[in-house]
Amino acid sequence: MTEEQYEHFDVGAFQRRVIAEFRANAGKVAMFGDEASLALVTTTGARSGLPRTVPLSYVDVKGQKVIVASAMGAPRNPAWYHNIRKNAMVTVETGTETFEAIAAIPAGPARDALFAEVVAIEPGFGEYQAKTTRPIPVVTLHRVDGGADRVRGMGDFVVEAHDWLRAELAELRRRAGEGEALIRTADLGRELRAHCLSFCGALKQHHHGEDAGAFPMLAARFPSLAPVLEKLAAEHVVVARAQERIRVLVEEYVPGESDPVRLREELDRLAAELEAHFAYEERSIVTALNALGPAPEIP
CATH class of the missing domain: 2.30.110.10 (Electron Transport, Fmn-binding Protein; Chain A)
Incomplete structure (x- = not known):
C-alpha cells in the first residue's frame, strides 16, 4: 500500500x-x-x-x-x-x-x-x-494471570527479596527496641552492628542490581514505565541516605551511653520509607519484570 x-x-x-x-x-x-x-x-x-x-x-x-x-x-x-x-x-x-x-x-x-x-x-x-x-x-x-503452572518470574524474585529485607529490618528494629530494656547488655552493640551489616549490605546490593540491570531492561522493553523507573531510582537515593544515618548510629551505639530512642526512631522512619517504596515497586513493575523472563536460580 x-x-x-x-x-x-x-x-x-x-x-x-x-x-x-x-x-x-x-x-x-x-x-x-x-x-x-x-x-x-x-x-x-x-x-x-x-x-x-x-x-x-x-x-x-x-x-x-x-x-x-x-x-x-x-x-x-x-x-x-x-x-x-x-x-x-x-x-x-x-x-x-x-x-x-x-x-x-x-x-x-x-x-x-x-x-x-x-x-x-x-x-x-x-x-x-x-x-x-x-x-x-x-x-x-x-x-498477566499465567495460571497455576506459571513459571516463577523475575518479578516474583524481586518480591521475595523485598520480603527477606522486610524481615531483616524487622529484626533490626526488634534488637534496637531491646536496647531500652537491656540497655546495659554488653553484646547488644555487636549484635546491632551484625544485623545492620547484613541488612544494609543486602539492601544496597538489591538496589544496585535494579539500577544497573532490571531498570534498564524494563526501560528498553516498556517505554511507558519511564516515569515509574525515574521515581524508583530517585527513591533509591532517599533510602540510601536513611541507611547511612542508621549505619552511623549503629556503629557509634554504646549500650548504656547512646540514646536507643533516637536509633529506634530512625529505624521506624526507614521502615516507613522502605515499605512505601517496596509497595509502589510491587504495584508498578512486578508484572513487567515477570514478562522479562524466569527468576534466576540461586544455588
Missing part, C-alpha cells in the same frame, strides 16, 4: 466490520480464512485514555504471541503501537478466551532476531518491511 492509498483508506470502518464479525463468530473472520491467527487487542488511547480495540493477526513464536506494527508497510507506526508505548497493559481476545496481558517492545538485536523469526513463519511481514524505511516494531504479549 502506497502512502497515498494509506491516507485514503478508511481503517476505522474496516476494523469495525472485522471486530463485529470476529465477536459474532467466535474469532472467525471469513476474509482471513479459517487458519488465520487473529486477535482483538484493546489498548488505552495515548491521548484520550479511552479503550481502543483493533483486530490484529499474531504469530506464535515458540509459544509466545507476537503482534507486528506493520500497518501493511505504511510509512508510520499504527496508533495502537503508540498506545502501547504509553500504557503497556492490554486486553486480548482470541475468540476462545479473553485475558489481560502486558505488551513488551523488544529493541535492537532482540527486535531484529524476533522479527526474523516472525518473517520465517509469515513471510508477508517481510514484504511489508520492504515497503517502508521504518523498522517495523514487533510486540510480545505476556499473560
